[in-house]
Amino acid sequence: MELTALRWRDDRLELLDQRLLPAETRWLTLQTAAEVAAAIHDMVVRGAPAIGISAAYGVVLAAQELGNTASADQLAPAVSTLAASRPTAVNLFWALERMQRTMAGLHGAALIEALTREALRIHEDDRAMNHRLASFGVPLLPENGRIYTHCNTGALATGGHGTALGVLRSAWAAGRIRGVIAGETRPWMQGSRLTSWELMQDGVPVTLVADSSAGHLMQRGEVQAVIVGADRITANGDTANKIGTYALAVLARHHGIPFYVAAPLSTIDPALASGDSIVIEERDGNEIRCIQGKPIAPAEVPVFNPAFDVTPGELITAIITEHGVIRHPGTDTMAAHLATVNDDH
Template sequence: MSAVSALRWRAGALELLDQRRLPGVQQWLHCARVEQVAEAIGDMVVRGAPAIGIAAAYGVVLAARAAYAADPAGWRQAIGTDLTRLRDARPTAVNLAWAVARMERRLAGLDGGDPEPALLAEARAIHDEDLAANQAMAAYGAALIDPGSRVLTHCNTGALATGGHGTALGVIRTAHAQGRIAEVFVDETRPWLQGARLTAWELQQDGIPARLVVDGAVAWLFAHLRPAWLIVGADRIAANGDTANKIGTYTAALAARAHGARVMVVAPLSTFDPATPDGAAIAVEERPAGELTQLAGQPVAPAGFPAWNPVFDVTPAACIDAIVCEHGVIERPDASRMAAFLASAGR
């Protein structure tokens, strides 16, 4: 279990570890209003699909508290704009809309009076359930890894991206504790460097042997140092098993498959989106060009030079060997296997 935490509810407010400033500075951002939560999600103070969903759930608590204080009779109508603001803060990760929808269902079931206690209990339940799901999927995923393996992971999928322990990084933590992983390779994950700044930091905190590689070294890594697995998270999994994740995942998956390595996607059931038929239907977020043309505020490209900056890509199901969630493993995912698994899981 990692000691790292991305978010916490303290003294009636949501506190978020500002992941933009890691690893150099560990600073908590205090959010007492829903608009602060939505802004923090959009600005990537908090990131990672499960953590975004948890943060949004606590944001609903803050929205309801403010609306009820302003208008105890009409507060339900007043928070509609706030819920939309939270839902629209990031478009690709399905956990965000899922968490807001779950909080809306709880809200609809309230009879009257102060909504905060019931909504806070629901947000805490979402948080606790995510941690339990992480631990369950870590056990399923670790069992797929042969002892002594090397693995590559992309982006950050650890405690910083979830309610704790992690999805893909949770599998790595558990597998390492079981003696299944000898070494972890971490690619830098341009342009936000989540691998270099966040995953490397988490692995260092836990004392797990790891090395950093540039994104462009992934194919050469698989060719020469032979990681057995690429292990990644997901922001949305379509009905046919196509998977949206941080930009660069598709490239790494193609390199893995070309060199005989296997690809594991690790995500909670809340990331599965049966309403999205395939990867072509997933909205891929694009962010400002300045994230590519500047680094820490310093230009790395000519002034005014244009850039295309999609921050997710879609890995086709045909490139994935196993999708792991808290209910088990889908091997060689396709539309029929996905449908059967979701039916067995009650989705």
Template sequence: MTVKQDFIKPVIWEGESIKLLNQQKLPGSVEYIFLTTAEDVWDAIVELKVRGAPAIGITAAYGLALWAKNSEAETTEELLQSLKKTADYLNSARPTAVNLAWALHRLVRVAEQQSTIPSIKGKLELEAIAIQREDEETCRLIGENGYSLLPEGANVLTHCNTGAIATSKYGTALGAFYIAKERGNEIHVYATETRPVLQGARLTAWELQQADIDVTLITDNMAAHVLKTKNIDAIIVGADRITANGDTANKIGTYGLALLAKAHDIPFYIAAPLSTIDLDTATGEDIVIEERKAEEVTHLGGQRIAPEGVQVFNPSFDVTPNELITAIITEKGVIRGDYQQELQKLF
């Protein structure tokens, strides 16, 4: 049985603006905002109005193309120089997710190959559109490959949000669940609430409900008990950066889940596109880990829940060592074994 699904698009190119699903407002309301400047795009990325490594890259690509479209530079040299500065500015919005830098660098390279101002502006727009279209196909393939690892009626645990609203369609880790739905395989998903800012509770639970996929929400500190008592067949999570040796940065709490998976002898899978693989970074020790504001821990719903003046440590990501990863699911297949060698082969 095949089920046709409608997907909510998080990023829509309007030509003169970017129409963006404001993920700060979910699940309370489905609100779109319009970005018209590089500053708008930078703010949207920093404030998590758009999140998910692929969606961030797509938004930044459109942001750079939009900036160039409105540039009043009089020479190609002036345009390219300012373009690179704007790309660096946008790249500063989120230091951990590699897709942001990957998309911006791709547009800069395209611009450098052009000889006129109109061709630079036109090619940048086309390249940003291409990045989004490619991501749709990439995520479908990741979903297919992830689905191949799941038994019929599987119980699966996931962390953070890696679905259609974090990409352009299907998602990465959640892509396997969408493919299962299309194939009539009624899987059950346990979604962690996911600190910071509860992206599992607010986004994954909402998104899977919209797709009529059976989902149960749990708090992050229930994971060990759930793995022990709920017959979990696999854990599938996404990634913000995969280094050359397979170490993986993902939302804080992922490392703990990998340790729990090993303790309970449950497969632990990373699902990510090739654009998330950073062969220029040797190991997870070299990844910059973003820290977010203390209020995300000390306040809940705008109300203080912690004492005044308490020190707060609030990293957004942690790094899972490669030896804890059962396999890495990409659009080119499922990678196992010596990640140092196998990841190189993908390129």
């Protein structure tokens, strides 16, 4: 059975509480849009695609609460609450926009039914997209290489197979690579808690390292490529991803190592010209002062805790989407890729 971060059962959303992994597996049942928004903000569910899928189901829950009075106007507050849960991941807003388009001209039971179908479609589309994306990414990875990855971009961050981690899972299954190096990814430790656990479930050789050892490993020739996910990609190829990604891109460029971003088309935000326009979420300082609730710093020390950073497109070897590969991302190559996709549809 494929690992999953969320499931829709008996008209309720169930989320695997990722704050507790790998020590404890606990599923939470959510019944309101407010509960879904809180779960997104509090990191019960994380990863841009999984956040978007969860938000779509949150709209369904809000419509169910309203029953026969459900309408686009009545659902507006719930959509706003969900949209405010986390600001950086564009998939959240993409999914909510799809749900809002579905509401047009519908009320009551017909609206609830249509929203449920659309949320299920968003979820299933993401699963299928993961596998298509992986098929484009696997041939790019150096044969018999060890690949460095950051944060968690697998089944726990998506609707199924994963984006960057999906490429790595498929690459291992195809005999393309010999292993993965996972950075721990402070402060939420998604690399150590989630990525290493996911890869071990699949029998993929993985070595966990401190984030600060990446340069040392590259200098020693132990990394043949870097692949990461994304939370938002702008029109010129600038990419927002988990804090620490930019430093990896700079290190990879210095050492002549290819640096890949794997993300669905829904992560591209052509309305933003560059990464300068991306809103970077800043989170509570206690995430730095503590590790899983245990203090590791003075209680009153000032903290700066951005959840993401922006990697310029010029440092990215290629962006891998479910519709193909964007090499040397920039304004022209990004526009050409999006135009090709639009022509196909």
